[in-house]
Amino acid sequence: xxxxxxxxxxxxxxxxxxxxxxxxxxxxxxxxxxxxxxxxxxxxxxxxxxxxxxxxxxxxxxxxxxxxxxxxxxxxxxxxxxxxxxxxxxxxxxxxxxxxxxxxxxxxxxxxxxxxxxxxxxxxxxxxxxxxxxxxxxxxxxxxxxxxxxxxxxxxxxxxxxxxxxxxxxxxxxxxxxxxxxxxxxxxxxxxxxxxxxxxxxxxxxxxxxxxxxxxxxxxxxxxxxxxxxxxxxxxxxxxxxxxxxxxxxxxxxxxxxxxxxxxxxxxxxxxxxxxxxxxxxxxxxxxxxxxxxxxxxxxxxxxxxxxxxxxxxxxxxxxxxxxxxxxxxxxxxxxxxxxxxxxxxxxxxxxxxxxxxxxxxxxxxxxxxxxxxxxxxxxxxxxxxxxxxxxxxxxxxxxxxxxxxxxxxxxxxxxxxxxxxxxxxxxxxxxxxxxxxxxxxxxxxxxxxxxxxxxxxxxxxxxxxxxxxxxxxxxxxxxxxxxxxxxxxxxxxxxxxxxxxxxxxxxxxxxx
Amino acid sequence: xxxxxxxxxxxxxxxxxxxxxxxxxxxxxxxxxxxxxxxxxxxxxxxxxxxxxxxxxxxxxxxxxxxxxxxxxxxxxxxxxxxxxxxxxxxxxxxxxxxxxxxxxxxxxxxxxxxxxxxxxxxxxxxxxxxxxxxxxxxxxxxxxxxxxxxxxxxxxxxxxxxxxxxxxxxxxxxxxxxxxxxxxxxxxxxxxxxxxxxxxxxxxxxxxxxxxxxxxxxxxxxxxxxxxxxxxxxxxxxxxxxxxxxxxxxxxxxxxxxxxxxxxxxxxxxxxxxxxxxxxxxxxxxxxxxxxxxxxxxxxxxxxxxxxxxxxxxxxxxxxxxxxxxxxxxxxxxxxxxxxxxxxxxxxxxx
Numbered sequence: 053x054x055x056x057x058x059x060x061x062x063x064x065x066x067x068x069x070x071x072x073x074x075x076x077x078x079x080x081x082x083x084x085x086x087x088x089x090x091x092x093x094x095x096x097x098x099x100x101x102x103x104x105x106x107x108x109x110x111x112x113x114x115x116x117x118x119x120x121x122x123x124x125x126x127x128x129x130x131x132x133x134x135x136x137x138x139x140x141x142x143x144x145x146x147x148x149x150x151x152x153x154x155x156x157x158x159x160x161x162x163x164x165x166x167x168x169x170x171x172x173x174x175x176x177x178x179x180x181x182x183x184x185x186x187x188x189x190x191x192x193x194x195x196x197x198x199x200x201x202x203x204x205x206x207x208x209x210x211x212x213x214x215x216x217x218x219x220x221x222x223x224x225x226x227x228x229x230x231x232x233x234x235x236x237x238x239x240x241x242x243x244x245x246x247x248x249x250x251x252x253x254x255x256x257x258x259x260x261x262x263x264x265x266x267x268x269x270x271x272x273x274x275x276x277x278x279x280x281x282x283x284x285x286x287x288x289x290x291x292x293x294x295x296x297x298x299x300x301x302x303x304x305x306x307x308x309x310x311x312x313x314x315x316x317x318x319x320x321x322x323x324x325x326x327x328x329x330x331x332x333x334x335x336x337x338x339x340x341x342x343x344x345x346x347x348x349x350x351x352x353x354x355x356x357x358x359x360x361x362x363x364x365x366x367x368x369x370x371x372x373x374x375x376x377x378x379x380x381x382x383x384x385x386x387x388x389x390x391x392x393x394x395x396x397x398x399x400x401x402x403x404x405x406x407x408x409x410x411x412x413x414x415x416x417x418x419x420x421x422x423x424x425x426x427x428x429x430x431x432x433x434x435x436x437x438x439x440x441x442x443x444x445x446x447x448x449x450x451x452x453x454x455x456x457x458x459x460x461x462x463x464x465x466x467x468x469x470x471x472x473x474x475x476x477x478x479x480x481x482x483x484x485x486x487x488x489x490x491x492x493x494x495x496x497x498x499x500x501x502x503x504x505x506x507x508x509x510x511x512x513x514x515x516x517x518x519x520x521x522x523x524x525x526x527x528x529x530x531x532x533x534x535x536x537x538x539x540x541x542x543x544x545x546x547x548x549x550x551x552x553x554x555x556x557x558x559x560x561x562x563x564x565x
Numbered sequence: 566x567x568x569x570x571x572x573x574x575x576x577x578x579x580x581x582x583x584x585x586x587x588x589x590x591x592x593x594x595x596x597x598x599x600x601x602x603x604x605x606x607x608x609x610x611x612x613x614x615x616x617x618x619x620x621x622x623x624x625x626x627x628x629x630x631x632x633x634x635x636x637x638x639x640x641x642x643x644x645x646x647x648x649x650x651x652x653x654x655x656x657x658x659x660x661x662x663x664x665x666x667x668x669x670x671x672x673x674x675x676x677x678x679x680x681x682x683x684x685x686x687x688x689x690x691x692x693x694x695x696x697x698x699x700x701x702x703x704x705x706x707x708x709x710x711x712x713x714x715x716x717x718x719x720x721x722x723x724x725x726x727x728x729x730x731x732x733x734x735x736x737x738x739x740x741x742x743x744x745x746x747x748x749x750x751x752x753x754x755x756x757x758x759x760x761x762x763x764x765x766x767x768x769x770x771x772x773x774x775x776x777x778x779x780x781x782x783x784x785x786x787x788x789x790x791x792x793x794x795x796x797x798x799x800x801x802x803x804x805x806x807x808x809x810x811x812x813x814x815x816x817x818x819x820x821x822x823x824x825x826x827x828x829x830x831x832x833x834x835x836x837x838x839x840x841x842x843x844x845x846x847x848x849x850x851x852x853x854x855x856x857x858x859x860x861x862x863x864x865x866x867x868x869x870x871x872x873x874x875x876x877x878x879x880x881x882x883x884x885x886x887x888x889x890x891x892x893x894x895x896x897x898x899x900x901x902x903x904x905x906x907x908x909x910x911x912x913x914x915x916x917x
Contacts, residue, residue: 061776064807065767068905069760074771105761105882109768109868145862149881184772216774484602484667485632 075502076218077110078186079177081170083201084193085115085126085156089224091133094192095154097494099134102150103143104491106499110182113154116170118161126156139492153181161193162200167208174210185217188501191224198223199240206244222251222501225316226307227510230526231519238512251501252510256317256424258493260482261456263508265324265426266338268450268458275448278430280405285431285445287325287411288563289318292419294371296543297393301384308391310363313415315522319346320510321452322411325426326401335506339514346517350400357528358536360399362550363392366418369543376418376543390538392529393417396551398558412555414562418543424452427563438463444475447563456490457481575621575673576654584672584691587653591670599657599666602632605897606692610638610684611703617673620703621654626890628656628669631897634693635671638684644677649687651675685714692717701893705729706737715741715749722896724754726795726842731917735910754892755796756906757899761885762843763803765857765868768882779808780825781850785833793842794819795917797835800843802913803905813912821916842887859884 066074080098082090101107115126131151135142157173159166178185189205191198202221205211213219223241228234241250256262269275278284291313297304304312323342330337352360367378380387394416401411430446447461459479466472482490500508529535539548546552546562555561579587592601607627609620617639624635635656657668672691676683692698697719705728715721721738728734742749770776785804789797801821804810810823810831819835838844845858853870860867860879864886867879885891910917 061773063767063770063776064779065763065770065804067807068901068903069764069767074768077772102881103883105764108771109870109880145860145865146881149879184774481600484600484665485604 073500073503073505075106075108075111075499076186076504077108077183078188078218078502079112079114079174079181079183080188080190080498081114081116081157081174082190082192083116083161083197084191086117086119086121086129087192089192090115091130092137093492093494094190094498095130096134096138097492097498099138099142099147099150100140100491100495101499103140103146106495108502110184111153111502112177112181112183114170114173114177115154115156116159116166117156118158120158121156123155127151127154130154139489161197162204164204164207167204167210171208171210185214187213187217187219189219189221191222195226195228195237198237202240202244211244211249218249218504219245220249220251220501220504221245222253222509224253226311227252227316227515228519229306229311231516231523234515234519238516242512247512248506250512251506252512252515253497254316254320254508254510255493255497256452257320257508257510258495258497259452259456260490261450261452262321262324264458265321265450269325270329279428281407281409283430284406284409285429286409286558286560287322288427288429289321289325289411289413289425290427290563290565291318291415291424292546292565293417293422294419295422296366296376296418297379297382297385299383301382305385305389305391308363309393309395309415309417310522310525314395314397314413315518316510316515318413318415319518319521320514321424321426322399322413323514325428325450326406326411328405333507335509336511338507339511343511343514343517344403345401346514346521348401348403348406349521350402351521351524354524354528354531354534357525360397360554361525361536362394362396362539362548362554363529363536364394364396364416364539364541364548364551365389365391366393366416366543367540369418369545371418371420371544378540378543379418390529392538394419394539394541394547394551396547396554398554410558410560412560412562414547414551416541416547419546420544421565422454423565425565426450426452429560429563438471438473449563455481455483457483574654575617575652576671578650578652581649581651581674581687581690584651584653588670588672591653591655595666595668599655599668601655602667602669603634603693603696604631605633606636606696606698607631607633607701607897608636608638608688608698609701609703610640612640612642613703614639614641616703617675621671621673623889623893624669624671625656627893627897629658630894632667632669633699634691634696635669636688636691637671637673638676638687639674640676640684642676642678647678647683649674649676649683685711688714689717699897706734706741708737710737710741710744712741712744716745718745718749720750720752722752722754722893724892725799725917726755726758726793728795731795732914735914750902751906752896752903753799753906754889754896756799756903756909757892757896758793758796758842758885758887759800759803760895760899761866761883762800762846762857765866765882766846766848766855768868769855769870778850778853778855780827780829781852782808782825782831782848783829783851784847784849785831786836786845786847786849787833788836788838788840788844788846790840790842790844791837794835794837796842798913798916799909800846801833801835802909802911802916804848805912806908807905810912815916841884 177183228237323345326345327341330341365379379393380389396414399411428448449459451457457480459477461475461477463473464476466474539550541548620637652673655668655670657666674687698717699720700718701722787797805823809826812824815821821833823831841859848855855870858867864884866882866884869879
């Protein structure tokens with residue numbers, strides 16, 4: 053959101069043309085270039101930026117992967133993928149022009165000579181294409197490859213730059229599997245790249261509605277006085293999906309819902325909802341406030357975990373009327389798997405603003421619908437006058453996906469001679485009010501990384517604090533003695549009863565989605 | 566529900582005093598199948614006979630991406646009788662999610678006689694409350710500029726490309742803006758027309774290492790289509806304002822010069838050629854030429870840099886379109902003040 057310290061002097065011809073930081077010419081090196089992420093997300097996102105005229109004049113893309121491929125074969129694969137996954141129709145003349153900037157570099161990740169050759173290639177690209185020595189290394193490979201890649205990048209001198217240019221690294225989640233491994237990963241990254249050069253991508257933060265949380269909170273005076281323990285009864289965050297484990301069983305079996313979703317996406321959303329106003333819109337001011345939220349999360353003792361965290365796994369059931377198998381019957385899943393596909397948590401942020409306000413989170417696969425949203429449930433008005441019999445609270449809902457928008461539930465008098473009061477909903481839909489489609493999260497985030505704006509990327513301490521919160525839960529679940537129960541829920545339901553009980557015990561209920 | 570279903574007709578004729586009632590009925594009849602959306606009041610004013618239908622069609626397109634309450638006004642100021650006719654309709658589009666019809670309502674007026682007095686009352690009575698008011702003025706401005714009306718306008722949108730006397734028109738507008746305590750934003754579609762070319766040229770200089778070229782620019786060539794000389798002049802004004810070129814001297818109608826901040830003389834040449842409003846722009850230093858030209862395929866720009874006279878490998882960028890719907894969409898999307906525009910105008914006001 054703000055210009056980074058290493059950003060150049062402004063271009064006078066840009067004044068009034070764009071309200072965002074300007075991306076710099078650079079070479080983007082994608083490690084794991086033959087993988088799904090490159091084909092489904094990264095290259096379609098770069099194509100869309102090119103088609104919208106948002107890419108700087110000199111951007112070159114180098115795919116780095118093991119499989120032997122010619123430049124033309126690589127381009128053909130990417131063209132096919134972009135035609136399938138791009139949000140806008142691919143235009144031949146734009147693709148042709150864009151594809152000229154794509155080349156393929158074949159090398160094993162462990163092969164030092166491959167990196168030396170890459171260094172030479174990048175120097176040539178700088179000389180011939182005006183990329184000015186700026187390099188963006190995107191790690192779309194599996195995390196176990198990060199260490200050799202980083203080590204060899206450093207050995208080849210690719211982590212260093214000449215004066216006036218930059219080298220940045222974008223790391224995809226998972227950022228470790230626990231605090232120890234996250235620290236180790238951060239140590240490995242830090243050996244080659246400084247924190248300022250490191251961009252940890254969480255695509256939830258690239259979503260329009262996630263960014264709008266800050267605007268909603270800090271550009272609208274009406275919410276500020278209410279956004280605290282005095283007026284908020286509780287907060288709910290739900291990330292539901294109808295999909296099962298699909299073809300990710302290999303990863304998911306070891307990760308589970310807590311590591312896969314809560315440690316990163318959901319805690320990031322919580323930070324945006326709960327943080328204090330930053331002093332300015334610079335990346336570090338915002339991230340300073342976010343990390344304070346995670347740091348303030350109440351850590352449960354092992355005994356308290358069972359009472360505050362529910363884990364569950366889907367059994368067979370039906371989604372949209374179609375029968376689906378249970379998790380343990382999915383391909384490549386251990387038939388005795390203890391991996392959770394659903395988690396519900398009750399959290400507390402022990403700070404002045406949020407003291408005693410429960411935050412309920414739930415995330416799950418094979419739930420009845422796919423939806424991610426945040427709801428702020430306000431306290432009841434005094435139980436006099438109209439409120440003696442009212443059960444519903446005022447609720448502000450921030451819909452992250454799909455059907456991005458915001459709604460507010462208030463009470464209104466039903467027309468008639470009697471004083472009947474019913475809840476009504478005021479609803480804002482992005483799609484209704486703004487005809488223009490939002491860019492994909494990856495488009496925004498790639499552009500930010502090229503511009504040196506790290507606001508929407510996770511910082512080292514955010515990641516480590518999040519693991520420090522998650523680790524005791526994982527440890528309790530995997531304890532040999534007295535581990536909290538793994539519940540089961542039929543696919544197509546809203547999770548196990550135990551998740552409902554978590555709120556029912558507090559006299560509350562999950563919001564109906 | 567004919568008024569909602571038909572997006573290109575004026576819709577249902579209604580009495581002016583019953584417009585609100587009839588609009589309410591219109592939405593009730595849709596029985597929830599359509600959602601009314603509105604972010605601004607967008608009024609369009611024209612004195613061309615037949616403009617109601619023409620502008621209704623434009624509004625149907627504009628509302629696809631910009632939900633608004635459209636107020637379309639055709640005025641016949643010379644008519645002897647004072648009379649107002651009105652219609653209501655809605656422009657509906659399937660939303661991006663694909664399930665709901667999103668509709669913008671339109672109120673159309675045909676004013677006969679007494680335009681000056683009728684216009685403010687018609688507009689004030691039919692604004693959607695609490696939303697900004699954008700006025701798209703398709704005529705030349707003339708005295709008297711009703712201060713009451715202009716005080717309500719958040720953005721006045723016009724196209725200076727067709728103006729016969731730029732200075733007189735700007736004087737009227739700037740006076741009205743002052744009356745409105747400078748809160749009205751002046752939005753010239755002739756300026757919007759330049760957005761993509763400005764963007765394409767600007768990106769050459771994003772890296773600070775390229776800023777040294779600014780001081781070495783010695784010539785600028787701007788090719789413009791017949792009728793778009795003012796667009797080219799505005800472009801030259803933009804360069805002069807942003808790069809701090811002073812001391813303009815006019816050598817011929819389409820040839821003038823500036824002096825750069827380092828004291829170097831800069832020649833600006835405008836060349837009329839058939840094609841796009843701005844067909845090609847070339848900025849030259851002794852070593853490098855920066856070129857932005859329309860690609861053969863129409864809506865793309867080819868941007869390249871290299872030694873003067875050499876063939877360069879271009880990059881493609883969006884060129885935008887010159888039709889009113891595209892220009893309006895671009896303008897409505899951008900928002901914000903237009904200080905840069907006013908700086909550009911001030912550098913070349915006498916040439917416009």
